[in-house]
Every structure is written in C-alpha cells, then in structure tokens.
Amino acid sequence: MASAPRPSPAAPERAFRDALGQFASGVVIAAADDGYRAHGLTVASFCSVSLSPQLCLLCVSATSPFISIVRGVGAFSTHVLAASQKELAQIFAYRPAEERVALLERRVDAPPVVPKALVGFDFRLHADHPGGDHRILVGELTDLRASTDGESALGWARGQLGPLSIG
Numbered sequence: 001m002a003s004a005p006r007p008s009p010a011a012p013e014r015a016f017r018d019a020l021g022q023f024a025s026g027v028v029i030a031a032a033d034d035g036y037r038a039h040g041l042t043v044a045s046f047c048s049v050s051l052s053p054q055l056c057l058l059c060v061s062a063t064s065p066f067i068s069i070v071r072g073v074g075a076f077s078t079h080v081l082a083a084s085q086k087e088l089a090q091i092f093a094y095r096p097a098e099e100r101v102a103l104l105e106r107r108v109d110a111p112p113v114v115p116k117a118l119v120g121f122d123f124r125l126h127a128d129h130p131g132g133d134h135r136i137l138v139g140e141l142t143d144l145r146a147s148t149d150g151e152s153a154l155g156w157a158r159g160q161l162g163p164l165s166i167g
Contacts, residue, residue, distance in 0.1 A: 022157070022158065023157070024155050025045070025046075025156050025157070026046065026080060026153050026154070026155055026156075027044055027080075027081050027089050027154045027161065028046045028078040028079055028080055028081065029042055029043070029079045029081065029114045030043050030058055030066065030077070030078045031079070031104055031111055031112040032066055032070045032111055033069070033104075033106055033111060033112050035073075037069065037101075038101045038104055039066045039069050039100075039101070040066075040092050040100045040101065040114070041060070041064065041066055041092055041093070042090075042092040043059070043060060043078070045057075045134075046059075046078055049138060053126075054140060055140055056139055057137065058076070058137045059131060059134045059135070059136050059137075060134060061134055062130075062133055062134055062135050065097070067128075067135050070125055071125070074125045075110070075111050075122065075123060075139075076111050076122075076123055077111035077112060077113065077120060077121060077122045077123065078121045078123070078139075079117035079119065079120045080118045080119040080120075080153055081117055081118065081153065082116070082117070082118045082147075082152070083151060083155075083163035084151060085116070085117070085154055086154060089154055090161070091103065103115075111123075118147045119145065119146045120143075121141060121143070121145075122141070122142045122144075123139025123141060124140045125139060126140040152164055152165050
C-alpha cells in the first residue's frame with residue numbers, strides 16, 4: 001500500500017523558525033547516563049505537562065545519542081540555568097560531547113547533575129512520542145533541587161540567549 005503524499009509546508013522553514021523565535025523560552029541542560037556513557041545537551045523545548053502526576057516534557061532531535069541513553073536507562077535530568085550561565089548553555093549546545101560530559105556531576109543510580117543550576121529535576125521516563133524530526137520525552141518527577149538565590153533564569157528568543165526577567 002502506497003503512503004499518502006506529505007503535504008507541502010504551510011511556510012518556508014526559515015520563516016517558521018523566525019516566527020517561533022519571537023516566543024521566549026527558558027533554557028535547560030538535559031542529561032542522562034547509562035553507566036557507560038553520559039550525554040548532556042542544551043534544550044529550549046521543555047515545559048510542564050501535569051501537576052498530578054508531576055510530568056514535564058522535553059523535545060530532543062530524534063538523531064541525538066541522548067535518546068538511546070534515556071531509553072536504555074529510563075531516566076534523565078533537566079537543569080534550569082541562571083542568566084549568568086550563558087557560556088555553559090553554549091558549551092552544551094556546540095562543544096564536543098567529551099567536553100560537555102566533563103562538566104556533569106555523574107551519580108550512581110541517578111541522572112547526572114549540572115552544578116550550580118537554578119533548578120534541577122530528575123525524571124523517570126514516562127512516555128516517548130514521535131514528533132517529526134524530534135522525539136517528545138515525557139518524564140515523571142523523581143527528585144527536585146532548587147536554588148533560592150533569586151537570579152533570573154536564562155532564556156532564548158530571537159536566536160539569542162539572555163535573562164528571562166519579569167517585572
């Protein structure tokens with residue numbers, strides 16, 4: 001049986017990306033470790049899904065090694081970055097994997113931690129859904145670490161990193 005032709009995109013890819021860039025989002029570093037290899041990456045697609053159960057979602061490129069590690073171990077962590085951690089977000093977005101992993105605190109029987117993050121969440125993999133060229137990972141909260149220093153979170157908008165400030 002032949003598959004139906006894919007519809008043409010409603011907008012050119014660049015126009016779509018630019019339009020989405022008008023919406024500011026927070027920036028997190030996601031991390032996972034299966035005991036043999038760890039992986040961490042910068043992600044701007046992270047949000048809450050439910051308070052009961054406590055679920056959040058994370059969208060990651062379907063080709064990222066992060067996906068296979070999370071599927072294998074069934075857990076991952078995310079870390080909300082402070083505005084002062086812009087350089088760290090850039091390292092986890094662009095530098096080689098070995099350099100990124102060296103900055104993680106690896107733990108036994110728990111996902112890695114990004115030191116000095118504003119907030120750290122540990123999740124058990126609850127669901128894994130296809131989402132075009134990405135995977136949508138839904139995690140159920142297993143642990144929470146939060147800073148009380150009051151610094152603004154790091155955000156992403158219009159192709160730039162900067163503080164997310166309200167008020």
